[in-house]
Amino acid sequence: MNRPIRVMSIVCLVLFTALLIGVNYIQFVEADTLNAKNGNRRVIDEEFARERGPILVGDRPIAESVPVDDQWKFQRRYPEAKLYADITGYFSYTFGRSGLEQSQNDILSGSDNRLFVNRVVDLIGSNQPRGGSVSVTINRRAQRAAAEGIENLPGNAKGAVVALDPSTGAILAMTGSPTYNPNLLASHNLDEVSKAWKRLDADKDKPMLNRSTQQILPPGSTFKIVTAAAAMEKLNLNPDSVVKGGRGLTAPGFGSYVLRNQGGGNCGGPRITLTQALEVSCNVTFGDLAMKVGQDDMERQSDAFGFGARDLDQLPMSPSQFSSDPDVELEAPQLAQSGIGQFEVAATPLQMAMATGAIANGGALMKPYLVSTVRSPDLKTIETAKPEKIRDAVSSRTATGLSQMLVDVVENGTGGSAAIPGIEVGGKTGTAQSTADRPPYAWFISFAPADDPKVAVAVVVESSSTGRDDISGGRLAGPIARSVMQAVLDR
Amino acid sequence: MSNPATTPAVVHRKRRGAEALLIALALVIVIFAFCAVGLGARGKIPGFVAGLAVLLVVIAVATHLVVRFVAPYADPVLVPLVVALNGLGIAMIYRLDLARLDSLGDEAKQFAGKQVMWTAMGLALFVAVLLIVRDHRKLQAYTYTFGLAALVLLILPLLPVIGTQINGARIWIRVGGFSLQPGEFAKICLAIFFAGYLVVKRDALALAGRRFMGIDFPRGRDLGPILAAWVVSLGVLILQRDLGSSLLFFGLFVVMLYVATERPGWLVVGMSLFLGGALFAATTFSHVQSRVDAWLSPFPVTDGTFQLTQGLYGMAWGGLLGRGLGEGNPYLTPFAYSDFIFASFAEELGLAGAMAILLMYGLIVERGLRIALLCRDAFGKLLATGLAVSFALQVFVVIGGVTRIIPLTGLTTPFMSYGGSSILANWAIIALLLRISDQSRRPPPEAAPMQMDDATQVVKL
Numbered sequence: 042m043n044r045p046i047r048v049m050s051i052v053c054l055v056l057f058t059a060l061l062i063g064v065n066y067i068q069f070v071e072a073d074t075l076n077a078k079n080g081n082r083r084v085i086d087e088e089f090a091r092e093r094g095p096i097l098v099g100d101r102p103i104a105e106s107v108p109v110d111d112q113w114k115f116q117r118r119y120p121e122a123k124l125y126a127d128i129t130g131y132f133s134y135t136f137g138r139s140g141l142e143q144s145q146n147d148i149l150s151g152s153d154n155r156l157f158v159n160r161v162v163d164l165i166g167s168n169q170p171r172g173g174s175v176s177v178t179i180n181r182r183a184q185r186a187a188a189e190g191i192e193n194l195p196g197n198a199k200g201a202v203v204a205l206d207p208s209t210g211a212i213l214a215m216t217g218s219p220t221y222n223p224n225l226l227a228s229h230n231l232d233e234v235s236k237a238w239k240r241l242d243a244d245k246d247k248p249m250l251n252r253s254t255q256q257i258l259p260p261g262s263t264f265k266i267v268t269a270a271a272a273m274e275k276l277n278l279n280p281d282s283v284v285k286g287g288r289g290l291t292a293p294g295f296g297s298y299v300l301r302n303q304g305g306g307n308c309g310g311p312r313i314t315l316t317q318a319l320e321v322s323c324n325v326t327f328g329d330l331a332m333k334v335g336q337d338d339m340e341r342q343s344d345a346f347g348f349g350a351r352d353l354d355q356l357p358m359s360p361s362q363f364s365s366d367p368d369v370e371l372e373a374p375q376l377a378q379s380g381i382g383q384f385e386v387a388a389t390p391l392q393m394a395m396a397t398g399a400i401a402n403g404g405a406l407m408k409p410y411l412v413s414t415v416r417s418p419d420l421k422t423i424e425t426a427k428p429e430k431i432r433d434a435v436s437s438r439t440a441t442g443l444s445q446m447l448v449d450v451v452e453n454g455t456g457g458s459a460a461i462p463g464i465e466v467g468g469k470t471g472t473a474q475s476t477a478d479r480p481p482y483a484w485f486i487s488f489a490p491a492d493d494p495k496v497a498v499a500v501v502v503e504s505s506s507t508g509r510d511d512i513s514g515g516r517l518a519g520p521i522a523r524s525v526m527q528a529v530l531d532r
Numbered sequence: 533m534s535n536p537a538t539t540p541a542v543v544h545r546k547r548r549g550a551e552a553l554l555i556a557l558a559l560v561i562v563i564f565a566f567c568a569v570g571l572g573a574r575g576k577i578p579g580f581v582a583g584l585a586v587l588l589v590v591i592a593v594a595t596h597l598v599v600r601f602v603a604p605y606a607d608p609v610l611v612p613l614v615v616a617l618n619g620l621g622i623a624m625i626y627r628l629d630l631a632r633l634d635s636l637g638d639e640a641k642q643f644a645g646k647q648v649m650w651t652a653m654g655l656a657l658f659v660a661v662l663l664i665v666r667d668h669r670k671l672q673a674y675t676y677t678f679g680l681a682a683l684v685l686l687i688l689p690l691l692p693v694i695g696t697q698i699n700g701a702r703i704w705i706r707v708g709g710f711s712l713q714p715g716e717f718a719k720i721c722l723a724i725f726f727a728g729y730l731v732v733k734r735d736a737l738a739l740a741g742r743r744f745m746g747i748d749f750p751r752g753r754d755l756g757p758i759l760a761a762w763v764v765s766l767g768v769l770i771l772q773r774d775l776g777s778s779l780l781f782f783g784l785f786v787v788m789l790y791v792a793t794e795r796p797g798w799l800v801v802g803m804s805l806f807l808g809g810a811l812f813a814a815t816t817f818s819h820v821q822s823r824v825d826a827w828l829s830p831f832p833v834t835d836g837t838f839q840l841t842q843g844l845y846g847m848a849w850g851g852l853l854g855r856g857l858g859e860g861n862p863y864l865t866p867f868a869y870s871d872f873i874f875a876s877f878a879e880e881l882g883l884a885g886a887m888a889i890l891l892m893y894g895l896i897v898e899r900g901l902r903i904a905l906l907c908r909d910a911f912g913k914l915l916a917t918g919l920a921v922s923f924a925l926q927v928f929v930v931i932g933g934v935t936r937i938i939p940l941t942g943l944t945t946p947f948m949s950y951g952g953s954s955i956l957a958n959w960a961i962i963a964l965l966l967r968i969s970d971q972s973r974r975p976p977p978e979a980a981p982m983q984m985d986d987a988t989q990v991v992k993l
Contacts, residue, residue: 042913043905045791049921050901056928057894061887063935067847068883075848080833082842083849083861 077146079137089113089134094149094172094418096129096141098179104129104142106172109229117227123220124188127251128177128356128411131223135234140251141175141411144355148173148415148423155423171418178211178413178426180204182528183496187214190521191502199503200518201252203390204525207398207494209428210407212353214498214525215391217252219244254358257387258501261473262303262322262514263484264382266400266443269319271342272330273439278315280442286313290325292332294373300328300381303472319446320454322470324381331380332373339379340367343386345434346396346406352431353391353409361388382473394499396434397486400447401467401494404440406431448491456487458519461527465491468522470514480504485518489526496529498522544973547608548600554612555592562588562619565857569627572858572880588619595655602662603970607899610969613892614947614962618654618955620889621948622647623857624869624876631863643869643950650952654959661963668968672911675728682721683764685714689772701942702772715777716944716957719922720964723784727914730792734910738793773819776929776943782806783925788918792910827939839866843875843934847886854882870949871942874931890931893946897924903969912968919961 067075076084090113095102103125106115117132119125130140138146147153151160151172163170187202194200201217225237241249250256272278286308290300301324302308308323318326331339343349343363351358364371364385371379378384391409399406408429415424435443447467450456456468468487482504488497500518563585570578592615599606626644633640665671671678689695694705704711730737770778786802813820822836830837830844842865849860862868862876869876878886900920907913926943933940944954 042791042794042910042917045794045796046901046904046913046917048796049787049791049917050898053894053897053901053921053924056924056932057890057897059937060890060928060931060935063932063937064847064878064883064886064890067844067935068850068878068886069852072848072851075844078831078845081845081849082864083845086861 085134085137086113088150089115090169091115091150092169092171092418093117093132094151094174096145096149097174097176098125098181098184099176101181103177104132104223111229113229116229119223119227122222122224124184124216125179126220126223127215127217127253128179129223130356131226133226133234133238134229135231136226136238139249140356141177145175145412145415148175151418153423156417159417159419173415173417173423174420175412176414176416177411178206178213179215179411180213180529182531183214183525184216186524186528187500187521188216188218190500190524191216191218194502194517197504198517199246199252200501201256201390202498202500202521202525203253203394204496204498204529205394205398205407205409207402207407207488207497210395210398210409211413211426211428212391212409212411213496213529215251215253215411217250219246219248221248251356252501252503253390254353254356255389257359257361257389257392258482258503259384259386259473260382260388260393261471261482261484262324262382263393263469263471263486263499264386264388265319265322265327265380265471266447266469266486267343267346267396268327268331268334268339268380269315269446270346270400270435270439270443271334271339272315273442274342274435275334275338276330280314280316280446282315283312284315284318284326285311285329286318286323287311287325290328290377292329292373292377295377296374298374300324300374300377316446316449319469320450322450322455327380328377329380332376334380336364336371336376336379339363339376342435345432346399347392347431347434348388352395353411355411358391359389361392362386382471390499390501392499393484393486393501394497397469397488397499398494398497399434400440400443401488401491401497402440403437404433404435406434444488444491447488451487455515456485456519458515459485459487459523459526461489461523461530464489464530466523466526467491468519470519472514483514483517485514485522487519487522487526489530496526498525500525543975544605546604548596548604551599551608551611552596554609555596555615558612558616558619559585559588559592561616562623565620565623566626568857569623569630570858572856573627573630574858591652591655595658598659598662599966602659603966605973606966606970607903607973610896610899610962610965613896613899614959617889617892617947618651620877621873621945621950622651624862624873624880624948625950627858627880628863628869628876630858635863646952647950647955650955653952654955657956658959658963661960662967665964665967668912668915668964668971669909671724671915672728672731675725675732678721678728679725682718682725685718685721686764688714699942701774703774703777710952713951713953715772715774716953717960719777719780719784720919720957720960722781723788723915723918723922726785726788727911727918730788730914731911734792737789738795770813774942775813775820775823776926776933776941779806779929779941780922780925780943782809784918784922787921788914791917792914823939823941827936830936839872840934840936840940842866843872844936846872846875846879847935850879850882850886852883854878854880854885856880870944870951871930871940872934873945873948873950875934877948889948890927893924893927897921897927899969900965903965903972907968907972909971912971916965916968919965923958923961 092115093106096104103121104119106117109116130142132138132142149172151170156173160170183204191200204214205212221241226234228234288307308321309317340363348361348363351360375384379386408431410426413426414422416422444467447469448465451460451466451468455470459466459468466487466489471484473482483502485500488494500521502517566581567577570576622644625647629642629644688705689703696704696706698704703713703715790798814824826837826840830841833841846862846865857880860879862879865872865875877889897920900916904913904916907916929941930943930945932938944951946958
C-alpha cells in the first residue's frame with residue numbers, strides 16, 4: 042500500500058502548493074489592485090485618518106485636509122467647491138474617489154513609491170504618514186471667467202468650458218455646469234453623504250459628470266476645421282482655393298435630399314474661396330469637401346487630432362468619434378453631414394480645444410495635462426510636468442493656412458463676438474442640431490493671440506431658455522471664450 | 533547482517549526530548565502572540581499573560597509526560613505543531629474579542645475563554661484516546677460499530693428538538709447549553725469504518741469483478757455496504773446544506789478506496805463523479821449556485837460576496853509582512869474568528885505569517901502520511917492515510933475558499949477556528965495518529981533466542 046500513500050503525499054503537496062500560490066497571488070501580486078478598490082474600508086479608514094496632501098492652484102488649495110476631532114482626525118475640504126469640482130472630484134468615505142482625488146491618490150495619500158523615503162522616515166520617527174501635494178495647471182482667473190460665463194447665461198443653462206495652452210497642452214480652465222459641491226460627499230456625517238449622493242445621482246442633469254471630458258456632443262460647424270484640414274492635406278487646397286458654394290448640395294446617392302446652409306443663404310455665390318466658406322460657415326462647401334476627401338481620410342484626420350483616444354489620463358475621458366463604427370460605410374448624405382459636424386460626429390469640449398490648439402500650435406497636437414508639479418510632504422519636487430507632443434495633426438503649412446482663416450472668421454465672419462481689441466483672435470462658431478425636440482448646442486472654439494498663441498478655448502452651451510432661433514455659437518458661446526482668453530492674456 | 537530477524541534496518545529513537553524542546557518553542561510563540569495582541573490593540577501587555585503562561589506550561593508539561601509514558605515512540609513533531617496552531621488560534625480569537633468589545637461594549641460576545649475551555653477538553657480527549665486505545669489494531673474489531681456511529685452522528689442534526697440550523701446549515705445539535713457539530717466526529721468514525729472494511733475486502737475489491745471499459749469494477753456485494761454508507765452520508769450532508777463536509781467525506785472515501793486497492797482507476801472514477809456532482813449541484817441548488825457566482829465574480833461587492841471580498845481586502849491589506857498582531861482590521865470580515873481566521877492571520881501576520889501557517893499544516897499532513905508509510909499493519913496504514921488526507925483536504929477546502937482558489941464552503945480551520953467540536957475532534961485525530969506512530973516506530977519485540985542445537989523450528993507466517 043506504500044505506492045498509493047506516496048501518490049497521496051504528492052497530491053497533498055499539490056494542494057498545499059496551490060494554497061501557497063493562492064496567498065502569494067492575493068498578498069503580493071494582487072494586493073495593490075485590491076487596496077485600490079473603491080469601498081475597501083481598511084484602506085479608506087486608514088486614508089481618512091491620514092493627513093492627505095492638498096491640491097493647489099498656485100499657492101491656494103482647492104482641496105485640503107484640516108484636522109478635526111473625530112475618529113478620522115482629518116476632514117477633506119474644498120474651499121471653492123463648485124468652481125473646481127470637475128477637477129478635484131470628491132473624496133468620500135462611502136463612495137470612494139473621483140477626479141484628481143482618484144488619479145493622484147497615491148501621491149495625495151502618501152502611498153506613492155516615490156514617497157518611500159518619507160514613509161520610512163515617518164515610520165522611524167513614528168510620525169503619522171502624510172501625503173504629498175499636487176499643483177494643477179489651472180489659471181485661476183481663466184477658471185473664474187469660464188464659470189461666470191456659463192453661470193451668467195440666461196435661464197437654466199448647461200455647458201462646459203475648456204481652455205489650454207496650445208504650445209504645452211497644459212489645461213488652463215475646465216469647468217462645467219451644473220456641477221456639485223464635493224464637500225457634501227466628503228462629510229464625515231455618513232447619513233448626509235448618502236442623502237447628497239442619492240440626490241446628485243438621481244439628478245437628470247448629471248451634475249457629477251465632467252462635461253468637459255466625459256460628454257460627447259455633435260460639434261456642429263466647429264468640426265469644419267477638421268474637414269478643412271483634411272481637404273487642405275488631402276486635396277492640396279489653400280485658403281484661396283476656389284470651392285463649391287451655393288444654396289444647396291445634391292449629389293449622386295443623395296436622392297431627394299438637399300444639404301442646405303444655416304438660414305438658407307447661398308454662401309456668397311456658387312464658387313467661393315475656402316476662406317469665404319469658413320467665414321460664413323458654408324455647409325454646402327464642407328459637405329462637398331468631406332465627400333471629396335472620403336470617409337477613410339476624414340476618419341484619419343479626426344484621429345490625428347485626437348478623436349478616438351483618451352489623451353488626458355488624469356481624469357476620466359470619453360473618446361470623441363467621427364462615426365460610431367469606422368468599418369461601416371457611410372451613405373453619401375451621411376458623409377456630407379459628418380463633414381459639418383453632424384450625423385454621428387461627437388466630441389468633448391476638451392477634444393475640440395485640443396484640435397484648436399494643434400492648429401494654433403503649427404500643427405503639433407500636445408498631450409493635455411492638469412498636474413504641473415507633484416511635491417513630497419516636505420515640499421521637495423518629485424515631478425514636474427514635461428510638455429509632450431502626441432503627433433503632428435497637420436502640416437505646418439496647413440496649420441498656418443487654417444489659423445489665418447480662423448482669424449478671418451473672427452474679423453469678418455460669424456465669430457465676431459470673440460474679438461478682443463488689439464489682439465488677433467482666431468475662432469469658429471458652431472450650432473449643432475441634436476434632436477428635433479430639444480434646442481441645439483452652441484459651440485465656440487478659439488485661440489489667441491494668433492501670431493503667438495497662449496490659449497485655446499472650447500465652449501459648449503447645451504441648452505438655455507433662449508428661444509430656439511436665437512441660439513448660435515457666436516451669440517452664446519463666443520463671449521465666454523473671449524472672456525476666458527482675456528483672463529489668460531491679461532495676466 | 534547474519535541474522536536480519538534480530539537486527540531491524542531502522543531503529544527509531546524516541547525523541548521525546550526533541551518534542552519537549554519543540555513544545556517549549558511553540559509556547560514561546562504563543563505567549564509572544566498574546567503579548568503582541570495586547571500591545572497592538574491596547575498598547576499594553578495583557579495582565580493575564582503571566583497566569584496564562586503558567587497555565588500553558590503546566591498543560592504542556594502534562595501533555596508531554598502523558599505522551600512520554602503512554603506513547604513513548606510516537607512522532608515528536610505533531611504535538612508541538614498542534615500546540616502552536618491551537619495557541620495562535622486562541623490569541624487571534626482573543627484579538628477579535630477585543631475588537632468586538634471596542635465596537636459593541638460590554639454586551640459583546642467573547643469567545644477566547646470558551647476556546648481555552650474547549651482546548652482543555654480537547655487535550656483531555658487526546659489523553660483519553662491515548663489511554664483507552666492502547667493498540668490501534670483493536671479498533672478494527674469495531675468496524676461496523678464505527679460505521680453505525682458515523683451515520684447516527686450525521687443524522688442527529690436533522691432530528692427535531694436537538695438539531696438546530698445556524699447560518700443556513702443544519703449541522704448542529706444543542707445539548708444543554710452547548711452546541712456541537714457531530715459531523716466533525718463522524719469524520720473520524722467514518723475513517724475507522726472505511727479502514728476496517730477496506731482492509732478486509734481489499735483483495736476482493738481489487739481482484740474479483742468485471743472489467744468494463746478498461747476499468748475493473750468490483751462485485752456489488754463487496755462494494756455494497758461501503759457505497760451505501762457513503763451515499764447515505766452524502767445524502768444527509770446535502771439535506772444539511774453542508775458543502776464542505778460533503779466534499780471532505782467524498783474525498784476521504786475515494787482516497788481510502790484507492791489506497792486500499794492500489795488502483796488509480798478509483799481516483800479517476802472519483803474525480804469524474806465529483807466533477808459531475810459538482811456541476812450538477814452548481815446548476816441545480818441555489819445555495820451552491822450563489823457560492824459559485826460569488827467565487828467567479830466577487831466584485832462589485834454585494835451581500836453575497838461581502839464576506840469573501842472583505843477577507844481578500846484583509847489579506848491584501850496585510851501585504852508581505854502584515855499589519856502586526858492587533859493592528860489590522862480583521863474584524864471587518866464576518867466570521868473572522870471562525871471560517872475566516874486564516875484571512876485574519878494573513879492580514880496581521882502578512883504573507884510571511886500566512887505561509888508559515890500553511891507550512892505548519894503541511895508538516896502535520898506530511899507527518900501523518902509518514903506515519904502511514906512506516907506503519908506495519910494495513911489497517912493502521914489505511915487509517916493514518918485517511919486521517920492525514922482528510923486533514924489536508926479540510927485545510928485545502930477552507931483556506932482554498934478564503935483565498936478564492938475554490939468556491940467558499942463552510943468548514944473550520946483545524947485547531948485555529950473557534951469551535952468546540954472541531955478542536956475536540958482534531959485533538960482526537962492527533963491522538964490516533966500518535967498511537968499508530970508509536971506502534972510503528974516501536975522496535976519489534978525481540979524474537980526468542982534461537983537454540984542452534986535444536987534444529988527444528990516452527991515458522992509461522
